[in-house]
Amino acid sequence: MKRIVLLASGSGSNVENIANYFKDNPLVTITCVLTNKRDAKVIDRCNRLNISSLCFNRKAFSKSDCLLDIIKGMQPDLIILAGFLLKIPQKFVDAFPNKIVNIHPALLPNYGGKGMYGMHVHNAVKNNNESKTGITIHYVNENYDEGAIIYQAETAVNSNDSVDDIAKKVHMLEYEHFPKVIDQLLSK
Secondary structure, eight states: EEEEEEEEESSHHHHHHHHHHHHTOOOOEEEEEEEOOOOOOOHHHHHHHOOOOEOOOOOIIISHHHHHHHHHHHOOOOOEEESSOOOHHHHHHHHTTTTEEEEEOOTTTTTTSOOOOOHHHHHHHHHHOOOOEEEEEEOOOSSSOOSSSSEEEEEETTTTTTTTHHHHHHHHHHHHHHHHHHHHHHOO
16 A cells, blocks of 8 residues: 655645545555645545545644654655645655655746745746746755656647636646656556
8 A cells, every 4th residue: 555645735626636536546545635724725625535634833844843753654655745835844855755746837947946836937937928838746855846857747838828827727737647647656
């Protein structure tokens, strides 16, 4: 049995997509979804999907070993960041080398780094008149969006695309590719 722990800060659409992808796979289980926001919509999704969830505060995450010990106890094969916005502390990277995976809504190394998430990325892509954008799935290291790239997929950006159009194209790539890449990583 392969175990996945997911971290999310928002609505949880990627969490639900991943859960649906693996729901009929008896060899993969989502052990828990962890969130740093008490009002995150991902909690509602977890309740509906019958997935355990846990809310934590910043102190438990970065100032103590509390959350690290909890995750170690879950014995995850992979820790997946699915719309998780906090920087991963070095102690997590050290404890789970090449086991923490993030998805970024751009073709890294472009449009990565602190503050570059969600609509901030799509606005930058639009403002710079890029002809393409996409997703990057990568391992997490001590720096924002600088871990080794696992997979990238791209989509065209047309000059008449709105920022919302760009976001929708990127979300489609996330939904299509993220669960498949996680599945491939678990199969290694």
